[in-house]
Amino acid sequence: MSPKILPLPRGAPLRLDARPLVMGILNVTPDSFSDGGRHDDEARAVAHGLALVDEGADILDIGGESTRPGHRPVDAADEIARVEPVIRALAQRIATPISIDTMKAQVAARAMAAGAAIINDVWGFQRDPDIARVAADTGALAIVMHNRETEDPGADIVAEVRDFLSRSIDIALAAGVARDRIVIDPGFGFGKTHEQSLRLVTELASIAALGFPVLLGASRKRSIGRVTGRGDPMQRLHGSLALAVVGAMNGADILRAHDVAPHLDAMKMVAALHAQHKARP
Numbered sequence: 001m002s003p004k005i006l007p008l009p010r011g012a013p014l015r016l017d018a019r020p021l022v023m024g025i026l027n028v029t030p031d032s033f034s035d036g037g038r039h040d041d042e043a044r045a046v047a048h049g050l051a052l053v054d055e056g057a058d059i060l061d062i063g064g065e066s067t068r069p070g071h072r073p074v075d076a077a078d079e080i081a082r083v084e085p086v087i088r089a090l091a092q093r094i095a096t097p098i099s100i101d102t103m104k105a106q107v108a109a110r111a112m113a114a115g116a117a118i119i120n121d122v123w124g125f126q127r128d129p130d131i132a133r134v135a136a137d138t139g140a141l142a143i144v145m146h147n148r149e150t151e152d153p154g155a156d157i158v159a160e161v162r163d164f165l166s167r168s169i170d171i172a173l174a175a176g177v178a179r180d181r182i183v184i185d186p187g188f189g190f191g192k193t194h195e196q197s198l199r200l201v202t203e204l205a206s207i208a209a210l211g212f213p214v215l216l217g218a219s220r221k222r223s224i225g226r227v228t229g230r231g232d233p234m235q236r237l238h239g240s241l242a243l244a245v246v247g248a249m250n251g252a253d254i255l256r257a258h259d260v261a262p263h264l265d266a267m268k269m270v271a272a273l274h275a276q277h278k279a280r281p
Contacts, residue, residue, distance in 0.1 A: 006141055006213065007180065008097050008117045014058065014141075016213055019271030020248045022263045023099065023256040024049075024057030025219065028082045029066045045086045046093075053096050055260035059118065060094070062087055062111075063101030067122050067190070076106040083107070084114050091115025099143070105130035112138040122190065123147050124168035125175075136176035143183040143215055144168035148191030157196040158206050161186045165210060183254065185215040188243075194223045201247050208251035217256035218243040219263075241266050249273075 006014040014021060028045045049060055064082035065074040074082075079102065087098055091114065099118035100111035105128045108119045117140060124144035125132040135142040146161045146168075165184045172182055186200045186207050200207070201218065208214045218224070224239035225231055237259050244255045244263055248270040257263040 006183070008141060014097065016253045020252055020267045021058035021254045022056065022260055022267060023059040023061050023215070023217075023254055024052035024055070024260045025256060025258045026052065026060055026062045026086075027066070028062060028064050028086055042085050042089065046089045049086065049090045050093065052260050053094050056264045057096060057260045059097050059099055059254070060090065061099040061101050061118075061120055061256060062090075062116070064107070065102065076104050079104065079107045080110050084110050087111050087114040087116050097141075099141075103127045103131070105134045108134045108140070109138070112140055117141060118143060120185075121145065122187070124164060125171045126164075126168060132171050132175035132177060135172065135181075139181070140177075141181050141183065142172050142177050143185055144172060145185035145215075145217075146187035146190065151191055151193050151196075153193050153196075155196070157192060157199060158203050161200065161207060162210060165207070169210070169212065179212075182212050183215050184210060184212045185217060188216060188218045189221040189223060194226055197221070197223050201243055202250065204247055204250035204252060213253040214251055215254040215256060216244070216247040216252040218247065219255075219257040219259070237262060245270060 006016065008014060026045060026049050052060060062083050064079040083100065091098055097117040098115060099120045100108055100116045101120045102108050103121050103123045108131050119135045119140045120143040121131055122145045124146060144165060146164045169182060184207065188197045188200060204214060219240045220233040220236045224236040228239045230236050241262060245266050248267060255263055255267065
């Protein structure tokens with residue numbers, strides 16, 4: 001595992017050379033596919049965020065709009081009303097870097113002002129042209145994800161993801177985001193068939209070859225339910241861990257997860273296996 005450091009404007013840098021990091025998911029939404037409505041008021045959201053940090057989350061990813069299939073769009077004002085007070089309250093109590101999961105520049109700007117340090121855009125800076133500028137102006141760490149409106153079973157998904165992310169990287173750089181502040185995400189489950197999503201995990205090294213840290217977010221996704229027969233997303237921990245471990249072995253630097261403590265244990269084991277392999281003559 002090659003040494004990497006991601007500098008952040010608040011606190012110590014995120015180091016990626018010891019083990020893959022675990023990004024804890026905090027959905028402040030009524031309709032997210034797995035935990036919608038569980039943390040959709042400020043008190044419950046803050047409490048859950050603190051619990052994820054206590055479990056060992058390296059990053060806290062806060063979102064105010066569901067991106068599940070068939071989700072209802074939320075306007076910027078409503079999204080800000082959901083996430084801004086939660087970010088502000090948590091930023092005053094934790095040193096863990098906070099990420100805002102949004103595709104809107106206005107939401108990203110308000111989140112950064114409230115204490116976020118990372119902008120996580122599920123449309124890779126290709127939906128709202130101003131969000132890259134917000135990232136550059138605020139010095140945010142920028143996570144750009146591949147997405148598409150509909151599935152295309154005939155697409156060469158690895159080539160498409162690489163091309164899309166290359167465009168996102170160019171957009172970020174043109175806006176003034178530094179190269180060492182960009183993370184890429186292949187977008188497991190977003191506009192992809194089940195087979196395409198699994199292929200991306202097995203061929204993640206092709207995405208990592210773009211030369212940027214890679215985030216993988218497969219936690220509780222429907223592909224896991226399809227393989228395991230677990231219809232309830234809350235019962236998909238074991239499948240989530242399997243994808244996380246394979247993804248980490250294939251080059252993922254950050255794992256986005258609902259269940260932080262089990263993923264952290266898994267990533268410690270991945271790091272131990274890497275160290276054992278490197279130590280062999």
